[in-house]
Amino acid sequence: MHKERMRDNTDALEERLTRALERVPAVTIPAEFAARVVAQVPRRREVAVRPMRYGLMVMRIGMAVLVIALMAVAMHAGQRSSVFSMSMEWVLCVELVGLAIWLGGVKGLIDEKA
Amino acid sequence: MATDFSFDEIVREHQAMVFRTLLRLTGSREHLDDLAQEVFLRLYRALPGFRGEALVTTYLYRITVNVAQDEWKRRRRDAQSLVSISDETSAWEERLPHPGRNAEEQMEEREFQLLVEEQMQQLSQVERAVLVLYHQEERTYEQIALALGLPIGTVRTHLHRGRKKLREGITTRRSNGERTPVKEASCTRNG
Numbered sequence: 001m002h003k004e005r006m007r008d009n010t011d012a013l014e015e016r017l018t019r020a021l022e023r024v025p026a027v028t029i030p031a032e033f034a035a036r037v038v039a040q041v042p043r044r045r046e047v048a049v050r051p052m053r054y055g056l057m058v059m060r061i062g063m064a065v066l067v068i069a070l071m072a073v074a075m076h077a078g079q080r081s082s083v084f085s086m087s088m089e090w091v092l093c094v095e096l097v098g099l100a101i102w103l104g105g106v107k108g109l110i111d112e113k114a
Numbered sequence: 115m116a117t118d119f120s121f122d123e124i125v126r127e128h129q130a131m132v133f134r135t136l137l138r139l140t141g142s143r144e145h146l147d148d149l150a151q152e153v154f155l156r157l158y159r160a161l162p163g164f165r166g167e168a169l170v171t172t173y174l175y176r177i178t179v180n181v182a183q184d185e186w187k188r189r190r191r192d193a194q195s196l197v198s199i200s201d202e203t204s205a206w207e208e209r210l211p212h213p214g215r216n217a218e219e220q221m222e223e224r225e226f227q228l229l230v231e232e233q234m235q236q237l238s239q240v241e242r243a244v245l246v247l248y249h250q251e252e253r254t255y256e257q258i259a260l261a262l263g264l265p266i267g268t269v270r271t272h273l274h275r276g277r278k279k280l281r282e283g284i285t286t287r288r289s290n291g292e293r294t295p296v297k298e299a300s301c302t303r304n305g
Contacts, residue, residue, distance in 0.1 A: 017280060020230040021249035027133040030147060034125040037154045041121065 059103050066096045121161070124170065125154050131251065132178055138246045139182035141235045153181050175253070175261035179243045186239060226284075233283035240264075241276035248273055 030036070070092045077085035132150045137143060156177045157170070234242055243262060247253045259266045 013281060013284065016226055017230065017277065017284070018249065020227050021245060022252075023227065024250055025134050025137050027130065027137055027146070029129050029133055033129055033147065033150070034122050037125050037151055038122045040151065040155060041158050 056103070059099055063096060063099050063103070066092055066099065070096065121158060124157070128171070128174055129154075132174065135175070135178050135246060135251060136182055138234070138250055139179065139239075139242060140185050141231065145185070149181050149185055153177050156181070172257060172261050175247060175251070175257075176263070179239075179247075179262060182243070183239050229284055229287060230280065233280050233287075236283060237276050237279055241272045241279070244269055244272040245276045245280075 070089060073085055073088050073092060077089065129150065132153050133146060136146055136149050136153070140146075140149065153174070157174055160173060160177075161170070234245070237245070240262065244258055247258045247261065248255075253261070255266045255269050258264075258269045262269070264272075
């Protein structure tokens with residue numbers, strides 16, 4: 001009998017304790033709390049990065065090398081013309097024109113993005 | 115700025131949880147705004163490394179517990195006495211919604227609530243955190259373990275031990291015939 005009452009008391013206490021722990025306290029949140037927090041947040045600095053255009057640089061160098069090669073081949077062909085030097089000149093010319101067109105296209109795209 | 119907008123949403127969505135958890139963990143309404151603000155600022159600093167809503171919530175619990183622990187350390191340093199969760203304007207114990215009960219029962223319930231709050235402050239920080247997250251915030255063992263960085267078994271142990279200590283504390287206080295000094299408790303605020 002006594003044991004039963006003890007157990008009942010313990011159960012009742014457990015139940016009340018759980019109820020008390022589960023009770024959610026009422027809190028008053030200031031109306032502008034979120035805005036105040038956001039105002040405290042450090043602003044992220046906008047970093048201005050100038051992109052490096054390695055492709056463009058390589059293209060320009062390539063074109064310069066091609067022009068020099070063309071001149072060298074032309075000078076060489078002037079002394080003794082051959083099929084080999086003629087085809088070399090044509091190949092170099094085509095490469096130069098190709099690069100020029102490509103460079104024009106890429107430049108146009110970059111300017112559009114900017 | 116898009117980031118600020120979404121952060122503003124995060125704050126609005128979780129502010130109630132942060133406030134009530136801090137209130138229960140620190141046992142005081144003092145500096146509650148400042149502490150909640152600190153929680154969200156710490157979250158903001160950590161946000162870039164986090165993805166997914168579940169992870170943010172979990173991390174938010176962890177930050178809240180850490181901020182509450184820092185507050186406890188600060189109070190201990192300042193040698194301030196523990197203060198009541200109540201205050202003059204909004205004692206949450208007074209809002210117990212039991213319209214069917216008589217005044218005496220309500221009073222008893224309120225005293226019991228205060229006794230529980232008082233005994234909660236006697237627990238260790240981790241026991242208090244586990245009890246609040248489990249009972250008040252209704253988190254699972256796994257979520258608590260993740261939020262506090264503890265193994266699940268340890269969470270269970272802290273929960274069991276915390277409840278046992280609370281039970282014993284309440285029983286001792288009652289058997290000693292002491293009653294929670296309601297008036298005093300709500301007037302012992304510092305500052």
